[in-house]
Amino acid sequence: MAHHAASAHNGHHAEMHEHHVMDVAVYWKVFLALMFFLILTVAAAIFDLQVIIQKATGLNIRGLNIMIMLTIAVIKATLVVMYFMHVKDGTRLTWIWAAAGFVWLLLMFAMIMSDYIARGEVEQAPPGWEQIH
Amino acid sequence: MDVTTTEPSSARKNYLNWDHSWQSWLFTLDHKRIGILYLISISAMFFLGAVAISLVRVELATPRGDLVESETYNKLFSAHGIIMVFFFLVPSIPATLGNFLIPLMIGARDLAFPRLNLLSWYLFTIGGGFAMTAFITGGVDTGWYFYTPYSSTYSNNQVALTIIGVFIAGFSSIATGVNFIVTIHKMRAPGLTWFRLPLFIWAHYATSVIIVLGTPVVAITLLLVLLERAFRIGVFDPALGGDPILFQHMFWFYSHPAVYIMILPSMGVISELMAAFTKKRVFGYSFIAFSSIAIALLGFLVWGHHLFTTGQSMYAGMVFSVLSFLVAVPSAIKVFNWTATIYKGQVEFTAPMLYALGFIGLFTIGGLTGLFLAAMAVDIHLHDTYFIVAHFHYIMVGGALFGYLGGLHYWWPKITGRMYPEGWAKLAAGITFVGFNLTFFPQFILGQMGMPRRYHFYPEEWQALNVLSSAGASILGLGYAIPLFYFLWSLRYGKLADANPWRAVGLEWRVPSPPPAHNFDEIPIVVWEAYEFVPEDADEAEQDREAMPGVPAGGHE
Amino acid sequence: MSVQVKQRRRGHVEPRPEGAVQEVAHQFEDIGQQNESYIVGMWSFLVTEIMFFGGIFMTYIVYRTKYPQTFTIASGELDWKAGFLNTLILLTSSLSMAFAVRNAQLGKRWRTLLCLGITILCAFGFLGVKTVEYSTKWAHHLVPGPNFHFSRHGGEQAAPADRGTSFVEDASPETSGGGAKPEGEIPQHEAQLFFGLYFASTGLHGVHVIIGIILLAYWGGLVQFNARAARDFIPIEMVGLYWHFVDIVWIFLYPLLYLIGSPKL
Incomplete structure (x- = not known):
């Protein structure tokens, strides 16, 4: 039937x-x-790697622990998505939609946090401002 | 909505007359009937929103607050905003025309999930019920964007009930979005590749992507406002260590893209109208298609321009300002391509085409004034003035609503099997255009002079422009009322429409008017490009139609 | 000439090579189209769920960066062991859910039912632990509202002397001596924000668990009575996708809420 050729497009x-x-x-x-x-x-939470490293080398890596824990969480989530949720064997379309939410969420985090990070940086008036007013 | 049984059109079974019982309407899984249910619901909503704003315009005819008190005034414009945004504009084209046409245009028997589609209408109705209850039992005075901490802590009226209504309506919109995405991906007829799709479909795909990515964020934000009202957790209350600007960020993360939810489907309609009434392939098809997607994605990156004056970091403001300018590019691409489509086309000035031409002009004004507001320094002067009000009404009414009305006229023969009276329709289109400009153009001037929005009184010297605006509003109201009457009239007395009264192309015109319940007797195999008009050899086009099984050639029955 | 006709194949039943029986709904042409429609539809719905919980996570990020110390201290008040137990339970339920889907694919009815049953049991276990946690928070006045009052109870009955060793070193003698008056140390509003977010996020997650139980029980019931619809594995797979998503949310909630406060063994 002709439809097989046609539906390949589809x-x-x-x-x-x-x-x-x-x-x-x-x-x-x-x-x-x-x-x-x-x-x-x-284990990473209890044996605070940040403290251990600081004691051993004097190097204080801020937020190291939370980064480790979040990395682990991402790995766990990926495992669940790939295997339990069968995305590994899914079509390209499934891949796109499975990724879309996470990507867009990161975009929201990034855009909103960019405001919070930059807050209060430029409250200083330019020189000579008092004379104008 | 019944078609009378004495008319010959009912000789053929179609989606309207195969069953007349009320159960067959309220429990229907047919996308066409659900589209009609939506059409009735949103028309009722539009009427209520219009009543609210008429009172506002009457109040503003005089500088003193003599008709309503300030509190009532606040409730009126809030009701207008909430109804028009959440219960009319967001569902307007997608839920009515989109619902009706997407399966017909892509050669499918229904949307992918018919039950989800019906659920969406029920959710919309329930959400609308909550909002109506709120308005009847005291109203809400926060404005449609529920800014905290006023909405979360201080306002003592029906904020909670309204928010629940909007929340539920949000789920109805998500259901529609998910349904459209899957339908457009998976249900296209054999041979109907992405680049053979009508641009209406592209626009609806882009819209659905925004709905799916954005709506849940406003849902959670409003839910947090509810929790804040109930438990005082403090997320948006500065007195409790919260940050109200976070609310604004999260609210506009949805609500700015929501503007594109309203305008993109309308742009899809305009593309169809341009092709049908110039009898030409839309100029720059792929540019228009991709600009829809670009608007959908870029539209998510510009919300910060609502926060220029509310304490957002200046650097973030600069980034958002630049991005806001960028979103003008895909919008302009569309306008240029539509204009180029008219060039050397056989332009027919039918009523839908008049709306489409009106759209192009008004949308351009709305879009360009948007650039003023995207410039940070200018925005500080224009923020929260009538300039903003005029700007977004040029987009929402001059753009979205004109597209909706144009589309409704264009597909009315397909939906009902009857023609509307062309003369009256042209008159209505003209009145709407004049009334609209008279209403909103003075508001640009008022805003530029510094008149702030949302006050029920103003200094004497602004009265002339305000009276002009109120007068325009009554003309505009007339322009809305006339179609209501002739559409209802045409249901019984309108000229019978054949399958393709506009001699347009597209799969929806290849099935009878009104379509049978199952849409297509046989699923067509598409081997032609989009908007493939064959002007020099009309016979061949006629043959095509004859070859289409189940479609009587050249006319009605 | 340009129009060719495709045969309609609506309403027909297709046996799967693996054992499950699937029926094609009228709007679809073939089973492959139907299956992928459901999967893509479910995933685009899950995108909305991701963004929905994403809003809560957004709020969390903002206030955690704004009040890092208070969040750390307040997090110490949560019982990380209960959270650990709950994570364990949810991951187990995800495993049994995955097996339920697998058995449904193979058309093994009773095994599917058994796996769904285990999943539901796990879900109730999760809610049970959550109830105990919530009631402890209630007893300790940690529910946001007029009765909110944060004073460190030290998670696992920590002695008052324990307090000095914790995060904030410079507790003045009179507040630490007073026993119940550490407000000078920990801003109440900031702590209330943490607990507000704790209740909002775990509460919403809990609501999703309850919806999950209802869905699981409904489809379990259909499988039990061997309803026509339940011979298809796709609905079970859909419930599964939802359930795994609920699991993923918890995978992120657990470290962010329970583990940021330097828990002790």
Whole structure:
């Protein structure tokens, strides 16, 4: 039928895109990885790496802990999205929409925080301002 | 909305007459019927919003506050803003014309999720019910943008109820957005590639992206206002360590792009009208298509221009100012391309085309005055004056509403199977145009002179311009009322419309008017480009139509 | 000539090679189109959910950068062990949800039901722990409102002497001696903001968990009675996507709320 040729344009990948049934072992591995990262997060919070580094080297890296914990959280979320939510085997369209929310959220954080970071920087009047007024 | 049974048009079963029971309307899953339900709801909303603002304009005819007290005045303009923005403009074109036309235009039998579509209408109705209850039981005086801490801490009227209404309506809009995105991605007929799509579809896709990315943010923001009212958690209250500017950031993160939710579908309509009434392919098709997407994405990066005078950092203001100028580029691309489409076209000055031409002029004025406001220094003078009011009404009424009215006229034969009376429609379009300009042009001058918005009295010397504006508003009201009457009249007495009364192209004109409930007897396979008019060889086009199964050639029945 | 006709295949049933049976709704042409429509639709809905919770996270970021010390101290008041337990429970529920989807794909009805049951149990466990936490906060006057009063109870019954070792070193002798009057040390409003955000974010998350339980129970019921709709695995997969999303929100909430206050073992 002519429609097969036509529908290739259309992005229905009915024939190409079968639902993959993932192996049980994959789910278990992902779960164990999630457990590992959970314990790692808590460990990072309890044994404050920032303090340890400061004691050892005198170097104070501000916000190191929260960065470690957030990195771990991102890894955990990625694992869930990729394997539990099957994005790994999803079509390109699924990838785009799965990414869109996170990307747009980061954009919102960045734009709003750029205001907060720059607040109060330029409240000084230019020289000679008093004479004009 | 019933078509009388004595008319020959009812001989053929279509989506309107296959079942007349009220259940078949209230529980319908047909996108066309849901579009009609939306049309009725938003028309009622538009009427209420218009009543509120008429009182405001009457009050402003004199410099003293003699008709209503300041508190009532505040409630009136707030009701006008809330109704018009959240319950009319945001759903206007997408939920009525979009709902009706998207499946027809892309060759699908329905939207991807018909039940979600019906749910969306019910959510809209429930949200509207909450808002109406709020207005009846005391009203709300915060203005449509609920600025904190006034709305969260001090205002003692029905803020909570209104916010719940807006919140629920937001979900209805999200449901529509999700539905459109999936439908446009997955339901296109074979052969209908992205670049063969009508520009109406591109515009609705861009709109849906904004809805999906933006609406939840305003939902959570308003929810935080509710929590603040209930528990005083202090997120937006400076007295409790919160930051009201954070509210403004998060509110405008949605509400500025929401402007594009209102205008983009209208731009889609204009593209269709331009092609249909010049009998030409739209000039610069891909530029218009991509400029829709560019507006949707860039539109998210400019909200800070609402905060120039409210304590935002100056550096952030500069960035937002530059980005706001940038968003003018895709908008201008559209205007230039539409204008170029007219060049050497066979222009027919039908009523929809008059609205479209009006749109181009008014939108250009609205857009250019927007650039004044995007310039930080100028904005400090014009902020919160009538200049702003005039500016956004040129976009919202001169742009979005003109597009909506033009589209409604253009597709009215498809929706109802009846023609509207052309003479009256042209008259109404003319009256609307004159009335609109008379209402809002004086407000530019008033704003530039420094008249602040949202006050119910003003110094004597501004009376002349205000009277002019109020007079214009009554003409504008007449311009809205006439179509209401002739549209209702045409349902029974209008000339019967054939499948393609405008001799336009597009899949929606290849099915009978009104379309059958299942849209297409057979899903078409599209092998032609968008707006492929064949002027020199009209016979071939006629043959095409004949070859289309289920569509009687050259006329009605 | 330019119009070709495609055969309609509406309302037909397609057995999956893996075992599940799927039915094509009237508006779709084939099962591949239908399945991907649902997945893309669910993901674009999840985008709205991401932005919805994103607003709360935005607020959190702003106030945490504004009041870092108070947030650290107030976070110490949360019971990180309860949070740990809840994370454990939610991750487990995600695993069983993933298995439920897998079994539904294979058309294994009873296993699907079992996995859905475990997921629901986990969800109730999560809510149970949350209830205990909330009632502790209530007892300690940490619910924002007129009764809010933040004084460090030291999470796990810390002795008053414990206070000096904590973040703020310069507690004056009279306030630390007074026992119940550390206001000079910790601004009440800032602490109230932390707890406001704590309740707003975990509360919203809790509401999502409750909605999740309802969805799971509804589809579990349909599977139980072998309803026609439940022979398709896609609805279960949709519920699964939602449930995993709820899990992801918690993955971020846990460190941001419970772990920023230098918890002790």
